[in-house]
Amino acid sequence: MNPENLYTSLYKYYGPQGWWPLTMNSCYNIEKDISGYHKKNPLIKHNSTDRFEIITGAILTQNTSWKNVEICIKNLKNNGIITAEALINGEEENIKAIIKSSGYYNQKYKKLKLVLNYLKDNDLVNNDNNVFIPDRGDLLQIWGIGEETADSILLYGYNKPSFVIDTYTQRITERLIPDAKLKKYKEYKKYFEDNIEKNIVLYNEYHALIVKHSIEVCRKTPLCIECFLKESCSYYG
Numbered sequence: 001m002n003p004e005n006l007y008t009s010l011y012k013y014y015g016p017q018g019w020w021p022l023t024m025n026s027c028y029n030i031e032k033d034i035s036g037y038h039k040k041n042p043l044i045k046h047n048s049t050d051r052f053e054i055i056t057g058a059i060l061t062q063n064t065s066w067k068n069v070e071i072c073i074k075n076l077k078n079n080g081i082i083t084a085e086a087l088i089n090g091e092e093e094n095i096k097a098i099i100k101s102s103g104y105y106n107q108k109y110k111k112l113k114l115v116l117n118y119l120k121d122n123d124l125v126n127n128d129n130n131v132f133i134p135d136r137g138d139l140l141q142i143w144g145i146g147e148e149t150a151d152s153i154l155l156y157g158y159n160k161p162s163f164v165i166d167t168y169t170q171r172i173t174e175r176l177i178p179d180a181k182l183k184k185y186k187e188y189k190k191y192f193e194d195n196i197e198k199n200i201v202l203y204n205e206y207h208a209l210i211v212k213h214s215i216e217v218c219r220k221t222p223l224c225i226e227c228f229l230k231e232s233c234s235y236y237g
C-alpha cells in the first residue's frame, strides 16, 4: 500500500471520524455525537473554549487512555474551568485533583500551565479569529511538549496541516507500508506529508482513522482475521 490508498481504504471502510471531540463547545451550532465528535463538520472554526479543550486534551492524553482524559475534561467543565485563565489562575491542588485520573498529574499540571501561559502571552488561546498560529519550534521548546503533542495542538487546535505521528501510525506503517523503512518521528512526518495532499480535512481524518483502525483490529497483537485490509497487508501475508 501507499499513504494515499491507505487513507482512501480507511475512510471508505470507517467513514469520517470528526475529531477533535468537543464537549465544552456551546457557541457553534454543529451536530455532534454524545462524546463531542462532529462527523458531518470535519473542519470547524474553533472558539477559545474549543481550543482550550483541545490543548488540554492533547497534554492530558500523554501516556494514558482517552477514557481517562474524558473524565478530566468533564471534571474541568463541571468546575467551570473552561478557559486558559481559569486553569492558570486556579488553585493548584484543586486543578491537580481534577486532572488526577489522567495520571502523572503533577507533571501534566506543570505542562498545562507552561503551554497555556505561552499561548496566552502570545494571544493564541483566546484569538477567536484564528489568524495567529503558534510556532511549532516554540511549542517544542516548552518543557514536556514533544512532537506528537505539538502537532496535535497545531492540527486540531489551530487547523494547521501538521501531520500527527503516534505509535499507532508507526505500527500501521511498518505493517502495511514496510518498504517505507522509517525510524524517527521526523521521517514518518515527512513521508506522510510528502505523499498525501496538503489538506487540513485529510490530515485531520487520516490521523483519526489510523487511531480507529489500531483500536479496532491493528493492535499490538493484531486481529488480522477480522481485518478488511488483510489481503493488502504484508504483515498478514
Ligand code: SF4
Binding pocket: 175, 176, 217, 218, 219, 222, 223, 224, 225, 227, 228, 229, 230, 233, 234, 235, 236
Ligand atoms: S492484517 Fe493485521 S497487521 Fe495487517 S493491517 Fe490488518 S490487523 Fe494490522
